[in-house]
Amino acid sequence: MDTPILSTDNLVKRFGGLIAVNGVTLSIKKGGIVGLIGPNGSGKTTLFNILTGVYKPDSGRIFFNGERIDGLQPHQIYHKGLVRTFQIPRILQKMTVLDNLMMSVKNPGEGFLPALFKRKHWSKFEKDVKDKALEILELLGLEKYCYVPAGELSGGQMKLLEIARALISEPSMILLDEPTAGVNPVLANDIFMKLREIRKNMGVTFFIVEHRVELLMEHVDRVHVMHQGKIIAEGEPSDIINNDDVIKVYLGSI
Amino acid sequence: MNSITWGCMYMLATLGLSLSYGLSRFPNFAHAEYITFGAYMAFMFLTMFGLNIYLSIGLAVVLSALLGGLSFLLLFKPLKSRGASLIHLMISSIGLSFLIRHFLMQVFGGGIQSFKIIWPTISIGPIVTTPLLLAILATALITAISLHIMLTKTKLGKAIRAAADNPELAAASGIDLNRISLFTWSLGAALAGFSGIFLAMRSSLVPLLGWKVLLQTFAITLLGGIGSFYGVLIASFILGLSENIGVVILTWLGLSADYRSAIAFIILVATLIIKPEGIAAVARRRA
Amino acid sequence: MADPLMYLLDAIAYAGIFGILSISLNLEYGYTNLANFGKVAFFMIGAYVTAIMSSLKYPFIASSLLAILIASVIGILTSLPTLRLKEDFLAITMISLGEVMKLIIKNETWLAGGVWGISGIPPAIVIPGLTFRDRLIVQIALIYSVLIACFLLCELIVKSPYGRVLKTIREDELLASTYGKNVFKYKVQVFALGSAMSGLAGSLFAQYIGTVSPYMFEPTVTFTIWMMVILGGPANNLGAILGAFMVEGFQRSSRLIKDYFNLPLDPVNLQVMLTAILVIIVVFYRPQGLLKEKIKPYEGKIHKIITSKLMEVKSWIHRS
Numbered sequence: 001m002d003t004p005i006l007s008t009d010n011l012v013k014r015f016g017g018l019i020a021v022n023g024v025t026l027s028i029k030k031g032g033i034v035g036l037i038g039p040n041g042s043g044k045t046t047l048f049n050i051l052t053g054v055y056k057p058d059s060g061r062i063f064f065n066g067e068r069i070d071g072l073q074p075h076q077i078y079h080k081g082l083v084r085t086f087q088i089p090r091i092l093q094k095m096t097v098l099d100n101l102m103m104s105v106k107n108p109g110e111g112f113l114p115a116l117f118k119r120k121h122w123s124k125f126e127k128d129v130k131d132k133a134l135e136i137l138e139l140l141g142l143e144k145y146c147y148v149p150a151g152e153l154s155g156g157q158m159k160l161l162e163i164a165r166a167l168i169s170e171p172s173m174i175l176l177d178e179p180t181a182g183v184n185p186v187l188a189n190d191i192f193m194k195l196r197e198i199r200k201n202m203g204v205t206f207f208i209v210e211h212r213v214e215l216l217m218e219h220v221d222r223v224h225v226m227h228q229g230k231i232i233a234e235g236e237p238s239d240i241i242n243n244d245d246v247i248k249v250y251l252g253s254i
Numbered sequence: 255m256n257s258i259t260w261g262c263m264y265m266l267a268t269l270g271l272s273l274s275y276g277l278s279r280f281p282n283f284a285h286a287e288y289i290t291f292g293a294y295m296a297f298m299f300l301t302m303f304g305l306n307i308y309l310s311i312g313l314a315v316v317l318s319a320l321l322g323g324l325s326f327l328l329l330f331k332p333l334k335s336r337g338a339s340l341i342h343l344m345i346s347s348i349g350l351s352f353l354i355r356h357f358l359m360q361v362f363g364g365g366i367q368s369f370k371i372i373w374p375t376i377s378i379g380p381i382v383t384t385p386l387l388l389a390i391l392a393t394a395l396i397t398a399i400s401l402h403i404m405l406t407k408t409k410l411g412k413a414i415r416a417a418a419d420n421p422e423l424a425a426a427s428g429i430d431l432n433r434i435s436l437f438t439w440s441l442g443a444a445l446a447g448f449s450g451i452f453l454a455m456r457s458s459l460v461p462l463l464g465w466k467v468l469l470q471t472f473a474i475t476l477l478g479g480i481g482s483f484y485g486v487l488i489a490s491f492i493l494g495l496s497e498n499i500g501v502v503i504l505t506w507l508g509l510s511a512d513y514r515s516a517i518a519f520i521i522l523v524a525t526l527i528i529k530p531e532g533i534a535a536v537a538r539r540r541a
Numbered sequence: 542m543a544d545p546l547m548y549l550l551d552a553i554a555y556a557g558i559f560g561i562l563s564i565s566l567n568l569e570y571g572y573t574n575l576a577n578f579g580k581v582a583f584f585m586i587g588a589y590v591t592a593i594m595s596s597l598k599y600p601f602i603a604s605s606l607l608a609i610l611i612a613s614v615i616g617i618l619t620s621l622p623t624l625r626l627k628e629d630f631l632a633i634t635m636i637s638l639g640e641v642m643k644l645i646i647k648n649e650t651w652l653a654g655g656v657w658g659i660s661g662i663p664p665a666i667v668i669p670g671l672t673f674r675d676r677l678i679v680q681i682a683l684i685y686s687v688l689i690a691c692f693l694l695c696e697l698i699v700k701s702p703y704g705r706v707l708k709t710i711r712e713d714e715l716l717a718s719t720y721g722k723n724v725f726k727y728k729v730q731v732f733a734l735g736s737a738m739s740g741l742a743g744s745l746f747a748q749y750i751g752t753v754s755p756y757m758f759e760p761t762v763t764f765t766i767w768m769m770v771i772l773g774g775p776a777n778n779l780g781a782i783l784g785a786f787m788v789e790g791f792q793r794s795s796r797l798i799k800d801y802f803n804l805p806l807d808p809v810n811l812q813v814m815l816t817a818i819l820v821i822i823v824v825f826y827r828p829q830g831l832l833k834e835k836i837k838p839y840e841g842k843i844h845k846i847i848t849s850k851l852m853e854v855k856s857w858i859h860r861s
Contacts, residue, residue, distance in 0.1 A: 052719060054715065054718075054719075073718065073723075074715075074718040074719050075717075075718045075719075075720075075721045075722055075723050075724070078718075078719060078720055078721035079721055083719070083720070084719060086716075090713050090715070090716045092708070092709060092712045092713065092716070093712070094708070094712060094834065095705070095708060095709075095712075099705060102702075102705065103705055103706070103709050103717075103720065104720045104721075106721055107702040108702075109701050109702030109703060110702045110703050110705075110706050110722070111703065112698075112703060112730050114703075115697070115698060115701040115702060115703035115704070116694075116697055116698065116701075119701075122701070122702060126702065165720070169720065169721075280629060281629050281632065281633055283636070329821065332825070333824065333825065336825070338824065338828065339828075340576075340627070340628055340629055341570065341574065341576050341628060341632075342824045342828055344576060344578070344629065344632050345764075345767055345771065345820060345824060346820065346821050346824050346825075348578070348760075348764055348767075349764070349816075349817040349818075349820040349821045349824075350817065350821070352761065352764060352813050352814070352816070352817040353813075353814055353817040353818065353821075356809075356810040356813045356814050356817075357810075357814060359807075359810055360806060360807060360810045360811075360814075364807075468636070468637075468640070469637050469640060469641075472633050472637065476630075476633070509648075510648045512644055512647070512648050513644060513648065515640065515641065515644060516641055516644060518637075519637050519638075519640075519641045522633070522634065522637060523622055523634065526622045526623055526626065526630060526634065527622045530626055530630065
């Protein structure tokens with residue numbers, strides 16, 4: 001398992017005069033649960049956006065499962081097996097919770113002609129996906145909301161739905177952008193336990209932006225620290241917590 | 255010379271559109287009707303009320319400003335505060351445009367009118383012109399210079415630039431977006447009305463006066479960069495020049511000169527394909 | 542004042558044709574949030590293609606198929622530059638397209654009769670020996686068959702995973718993209734289909750009226766169709782048809798007012814102004830229109846869709 005599942009090589013991204021990502025080189029091993037921390041504005045979300053094709057890097061390369069993916073469009077990157085969630089949940093308010101999940105899966109009925117003519121085929125597929133969706137909803141405690149318009153969920157529930165949506169796609173790797181922000185500590189811990197379970201059963205790699213130290217210590221293998229667009233430290237959570245540079249960066253930003 | 259005066263007229267016609275688009279984040283399709291409105295108002299004061307020409311123009315411009323300000327206050331601001339989507343805003347602006355245009359048609363009749371002013375020719379050196387064209391030049395020049403001064407030197411101007419760049423940040427810094435928007439909308443409509451008067455004097459007064467230059471105003475707005483004052487300046491003259499060259503080419507090809515608007519369309523589409531942010535973005539990048 | 546029955550039948554025919562246009566716009570705007578402000582251009586293309594073809598003595602089947610084809614091809618070509626950008630750019634381009642199309646038609650007399658248009662377009666179905674009223678009814682039958690077919694087609698599309706993707710694109714393009722949907726491809730497909738339907742409607746229109754001229758295709762037509770979709774309820778195909786009926790009725794009544802009230806107003810101006818005011822009021826107070834979008838999950842089978850639609854209509858009638 002020596003080839004990293006995701007690696008970047010000197011990624012740079014500028015917006016006008018502002019350098020958001022300033023030469024990020026990192027690599028993440030397959031099957032890891034890796035944390036990404038850093039003060040606000042350090043470029044974490046921008047990095048995620050670059051990794052998933054929302055932004056094209058000005059320079060640098062990205063490798064996923066050995067393939068170069070920089071320059072690809074988001075929907076292409078999804079099909080390579082890399083999925084991400086958003087810091088502020090992007091939930092489709094007008095659709096049911098169930099539909100929100102079903103949307104995430106590639107469905108043969110999504111082509112124009114198959115939608116019209118292969119109805120039996122995709123109806124069956126829909127049913128299978130629906131079963132899987134209900135399973136995942138149960139896992140996260142949302143099953144009784146499945147037919148509720150997603151706009152009616154609470155903030156915490158929307159965060160869970162956001163995660164459920166990433167899970168149902170069965171990707172190789174998920175980028176989670178602050179999955180537990182605004183969620184109570186017990187539930188937050190539960191979520192991480194579930195992530196570990198999923199890692200064990202499905203071999204999914206996680207790269208997570210997470211601020212809560214106790215979660216990092218308890219569940220995460222490695223942590224990368226970002227500051228002003230650069231990775232300034234990397235290692236096991238216990239080392240990072242005690243790293244002088246990291247402490248300075250966080251204290252400095254308060 | 256022709257291109258220059260057309261460029262001037264386009265500039266006056268388009269400034270309001272580009273600025274309000276940049277500030278309020280949607281294209282106001284009724285802007286073309288401010289142009290028509292101004293022209294009809296001047297016509298009304300001049301021929302029906304018998305006022306002298308300067309007064310007529312002045313009043314017409316003021317009324318146009320009023321129309322622009324009111325359309326913002328009564329229609330677009332409330333819609334925006336109700337969270338209307340971009341498409342809703344655009345559709346209601348189209349509705350407003352039809353409302354204004356057909357109202358004018360109802361009051362003034364749908365036919366062709368004319369200011370019936372015969373302009374004497376003036377010769378300045380090798381250039382033969384008329385007072386109308388000189389007035390157009392002068393107005394455009396004065397507008398450009400005063401706006402430039404206002405935008406760069408006055409507090410109001412700087413507030414407008416800040417708001418156009420980043421409304422949230424501007425509002426957070428204490429800038430009253432509503433006041434700025436009201437001012438921009440009114441000013442833009444006033445300039446549009448002014449351009450309408452010139453347009454009508456140069457050709458004739460028809461209800462479709464503004465709509466006929468709709469394409470051009472949008473082409474200029476996009477080419478110059480939405481919300482960019484300097485962009486509009488440059489793009490207006492580029493379009494004016496291109497149109498005149500284009501007309502020459504058209505006649506040479508044996509095609510009708512009506513296709514003048516098609517030139518604006520081509521520029522519009524080309525801008526969208528090559529650089530949708532317009533000239534302003536190119537300039538900013540270099541800075 | 543012509544025979545009121547004929548007038549009513551004529552209104553029904555118009556409503557049918559505009560119903561097709563509304564459904565096509567509903568697909569583009571209601572489900573996919575595409576700001577097609579140039580609908581009339583594709584309507585016009587369909588009408589003119591049919592007009593030209595029938596003056597060359599081609600039967601309606603051929604001319605309507607060609608109309609559909611050309612309308613959708615032009616739809617694809619003109620939307621390509623803008624479908625990657627925000628909806629306001631599409632709107633601007635489409636309005637401009639309509640104007641340029643009219644310019645071409647007005648000037649190219651050799652192609653399309655210029656400002657005089659083309660007349661003498663024969664109806665699609667000719668049954669000899671019918672009265673005028675019966676011929677109208679045949680027309681209505683034809684138009685409404687096409688309307689129902691288009692309606693079913695759109696319902697099938699929309700009540701499927703494909704439709705779900707469209708709704709996702711409408712609500713949040715970035716999300717759709719992140720989850721593997723090629724947003725651009727979907728938009729182009731929807732636009733092509735919408736334009737094709739508009740072309741078909743234009744085709745029917747041409748053979749119904751018997752003449753085409755550039756003055757029949759003013760931007761007010763596009764605006765009217767938008768009114769129909771917004772009023773009836775975006776993202777609800779029945780709503781689109783309902784909107785078509787209501788707006789057509791509204792517009793006809795506002796023209797008729799002149800005969801009963803002596804207003805010093807030109808009926809056309811009145812109609813346009815009232816329509817404009819109505820749009821603004823609807824956008825202000827009830828942008829979701831009369832019939833709301835269905836959020837419940839759906840079945841794949843066709844007969845279930847039809848029965849659920851009938852249930853919808855029944856419950857709506859009961860409620861009002």
